[in-house]
Amino acid sequence: xxxxxxxxxxxxxxxxxxxxxxxxxxxxxxxxxxxxxxxxxxxxxxxxxxxxxxxxxxxxxxxxxxxxxxxxxxxxxxxxxxxxxxxxxxxxxxxxxxxxxxxxxxxxxxxxxxxxxxxxxxxxxxxxxxxxxxxxxxxxxxxxxxxxxxxxxxxxxxxxxxxxxxxxxxxxxxxxxxxxxxxxxxxxxxxxxxxxxxxxxxxxxxxxxxxxxxxxxxxxxxxxxxxxxxxxxxxxxxxxxxxxxxxxxxxxxxxxxxxxxxxxxxxxxxxxxxxxxxxxxxxxxxxxxxxxxxxxxxxxxxxxxxxxxxxxxxxxxxxxxxxxxxxxxxxxxxxxxxxxxxxxxxxxxxxxxxxxxxxxxxxxxxxxxxxxxxxxxxxxxxxxxxxxxxxxxxxxxxxxxxxxxxxxxxxxxxxxxxxxxxxxxxxxxxxxxxxxxxxxxxxxxxxxxxxxxxxxxxxxxxxxxxxxxxxxxxxxxxxxxxxxxxxxxxxxxx
Numbered sequence: 001x002x003x004x005x006x007x008x009x010x011x012x013x014x015x016x017x018x019x020x021x022x023x024x025x026x027x028x029x030x031x032x033x034x035x036x037x038x039x040x041x042x043x044x045x046x047x048x049x050x051x052x053x054x055x056x057x058x059x060x061x062x063x064x065x066x067x068x069x070x071x072x073x074x075x076x077x078x079x080x081x082x083x084x085x086x087x088x089x090x091x092x093x094x095x096x097x098x099x100x101x102x103x104x105x106x107x108x109x110x111x112x113x114x115x116x117x118x119x120x121x122x123x124x125x126x127x128x129x130x131x132x133x134x135x136x137x138x139x140x141x142x143x144x145x146x147x148x149x150x151x152x153x154x155x156x157x158x159x160x161x162x163x164x165x166x167x168x169x170x171x172x173x174x175x176x177x178x179x180x181x182x183x184x185x186x187x188x189x190x191x192x193x194x195x196x197x198x199x200x201x202x203x204x205x206x207x208x209x210x211x212x213x214x215x216x217x218x219x220x221x222x223x224x225x226x227x228x229x230x231x232x233x234x235x236x237x238x239x240x241x242x243x244x245x246x247x248x249x250x251x252x253x254x255x256x257x258x259x260x261x262x263x264x265x266x267x268x269x270x271x272x273x274x275x276x277x278x279x280x281x282x283x284x285x286x287x288x289x290x291x292x293x294x295x296x297x298x299x300x301x302x303x304x305x306x307x308x309x310x311x312x313x314x315x316x317x318x319x320x321x322x323x324x325x326x327x328x329x330x331x332x333x334x335x336x337x338x339x340x341x342x343x344x345x346x347x348x349x350x351x352x353x354x355x356x357x358x359x360x361x362x363x364x365x366x367x368x369x370x371x372x373x374x375x376x377x378x379x380x381x382x383x384x385x386x387x388x389x390x391x392x393x394x395x396x397x398x399x400x401x402x403x404x405x406x407x408x409x410x411x412x413x414x415x416x417x418x419x420x421x422x423x424x425x426x427x428x429x430x431x432x433x434x435x436x437x438x439x440x441x442x443x444x445x446x447x448x449x450x451x452x453x454x455x456x457x458x459x460x461x462x463x464x465x466x467x468x469x470x471x472x473x474x475x476x477x478x479x480x481x482x483x484x485x486x487x488x489x490x491x492x493x494x
Contacts, residue, residue, distance in 0.1 A: 006043040006056055007032050010081075013050040017118055018085040028084065032057065035080055037064030051120055054081050071151045072185050079189035080182075082120045089179055092194045105247055112196060113217055116209045119192045123149060123211050131412060135461020139304055139468075140278040142461050143404040146411050149212045174267040176206055176224045197224070198245060200238050207246070214399055214406060215275040221251060223268040229256040230268065231350050233323040239270065239355035240315045240362055248274050252354035252365075254398045259380045260350065260369035260471075262397045271398055278403030279303055279365065280356065286485065291492040293321045298493070300484060304468035304476065305401060306368040308488070311361050322364055326351050328491045329368055337483040338381060339473060340372060348372050352401050367401050368473045368487075384467045390432035391463045396471045405464045415460070419452045436463070 011028045014020055020028060033041060040060040047053050058074050058081075061067035067077045087095070092115070100108035116122045131146035170177035173188065176195060183189030188211070195206040203223065210218040221242055235253055242251045251272035254262030284299030288308070296317055301307040308325060312318050329349050333341045341349050352367040372381045384392050392407060399406060418437050420426040422444075429437060440459050441447065447455060469476060474484035485493075 003044045003046055005041075006045040006053065006060065007040055009045060009048065010050075010053040010057060013053060014084045017050060019087060020084070031084065032081065035066065035077060036061035037066045039064045050085075050118075051125065054078055054120070057081060070185065072183065072187075072189070076183045076189040076191075078120065079191040083180075083191040086115065086119045086121075086192050086194060089194055093197055096196050105245075109246060109248075113209060115194070121192045121194075121211060122209050122213060126150070127213055133457050135458060135464065137461055137465040139302065139403070139465060140281055142278050142464055144407065144457065144460055144464060145214065145405060146407045146409065147214075148409050148412060171226045172264060172267050174220070174222045174264060174269050175226050176222075200241050205238075210271070213273075215273055215404060217249070217274040219249070219272050221270045221272060226267055228268070229254065229261070229265050231256045231326065231353065233319060235353060236319045236322045236355075236364065237315070239353060240318060240364070242270065242272065243355050243357050243362070246272065247357070250275070250280070250354060250356040252398045252402070253352065255350045255352045255369045257347070257350045257369070257371045259371040259373070259383060259395060260352070261395070263395075279307070279354075279401070280358075284309055286481075288488050288493040290321055291494065293317055296321055300481075300488070301365065304465055305472040306474045306484060308366045308368070310364045310366070311358070313361060315362060318362055318364055322353065322366060325366055325491050329487070332487060332490065334483050334486065337474065337480060338372070339370060339483070343372065352398055354398070354402065370473045382471050382473055385470045387435075388463050388466050388470065390430070390436060391460060392467045396467065400468070401471075403468075405467075415456055419456050422447055422452055422456070423449060
């Protein structure tokens with residue numbers, strides 16, 4: 001590759017990827033120099049891709065004393081540079097809704113997704129580091145990911161964060177105030193972040209993409225007001241409205257209680273995207289018909305967690321029935337299967353709802369959740385039990401409920417060590433993996449160098465299926481399913 005001036009090459013790419021024109025070259029050059037230092041004007045490069053040129057500019061800025069060495073400092077400068085290809089929020093919204101209203105909602109969504117990727121708001125290169133593999137189970141092909149995209153904590157960054165002046169702006173990472181926020185040590189850069197505004201009834205909501213996506217077009221729908229998550233009748237109405245407004249996308253909500261909820265319960269938001277999860281493909285195992293809702297197709301889904309599926313044409317009827325199920329579940333107890341609505345005044349029951357449009361009909365999956373703890377299971381009775389926590393210890397949120405495991409980075413190296421242990425190439429592995437590895441050895445007499453990785457992946461899939469079974473309120477055996485049917489009858493199922 002021929003050498004060229006770094007700043008000039010970056011400016012050229014900005015013009016090609018934005019609304020800037022050739023006449024803007026001097027302005028853009030000076031904007032870049034303002035950020036990285038005049039010393040960079042004569043720097044050369046052989047890079048030609050926009051993101052690679054951005055990385056080179058960050059290195060130059062570090063040499064010029066304009067940027068620190070931590071990930072957050074580099075990310076802040078990178079977002080400022082990439083903001084050059086992102087129009088101002090009002091124009092992004094204007095372009096989106098103009099395209100949308102010209103009878104092309106799909107193009108409006110695709111254009112916004114492309115902009116979010118091109119501007120490096122969606123961290124495509126970091127996401128590509130994640131490990132992914134499918135795993136066949138009795139519930140279909142579950143998906144396993146080992147999350148390597150998010151940067152690990154840097155000791156220098158932790159030390160700097162302690163020196164930062166405390167601030168409550170923005171209130172959280174989902175607040176609308178993040179749009180264009182510079183960022184700081186310990187808080188992500190958002191200069192290149194844009195949010196599409198839209199209305200659900202009288203409420204204004206926002207639509208954005210997830211920077212560290214776990215699946216295709218992973219997006220977030222957020223209330224523009226900061227308040228705690230709550231699953232209620234309005235939730236079902238909003239979810240069914242969103243799938244009509246954003247064709248091709250599913251949308252779901254994390255539960256609104258600790259342990260069974262998501263990582264952010266302080267801001268009302270939903271997650272969606274263009275992806276078919278194993279739960280969507282799981283069939284109805286036990287058909288149900290609810291009195292007064294004969295036009296709604298319903299049933300218990302063949303899934304490790306406890307799921308009631310509703311399908312129909314009427315948004316109002318689906319919302320009414322889902323609300324009836326939720327209200328009943330909030331106050332439902334069945335001591336025979338350790339199901340308790342509350343203890344000492346603390347509520348335990350809620351729902352993880354997922355909406356999609358399938359075969360021209362509206363569909364709602366209602367996943368029953370219970371966040372009880374006990375002396376035997378202090379992390380949660382309906383939470384991954386200790387014997388599977390060597391693989392997954394964290395809460396089971398919306399994405400995992402649907403069949404996509406998000407496993408911790410430690411497993412990248414640990415699963416390699418398990419494979420070597422199985423082959424007799426090393427004698428020691430992490431103690432918490434040892435019983436599992438010994439069982440794998442016992443079950444697979446045909447273990448060899450060629451098949452060991454496939455076997456380990458298959459066994460990880462089995463553990464994840466167990467994780468979901470642990471989180472299921474009504475267990476898959478006869479007693480549990482009989483209890484599940486009792487609950488359905490209590491709501492009016494025939």
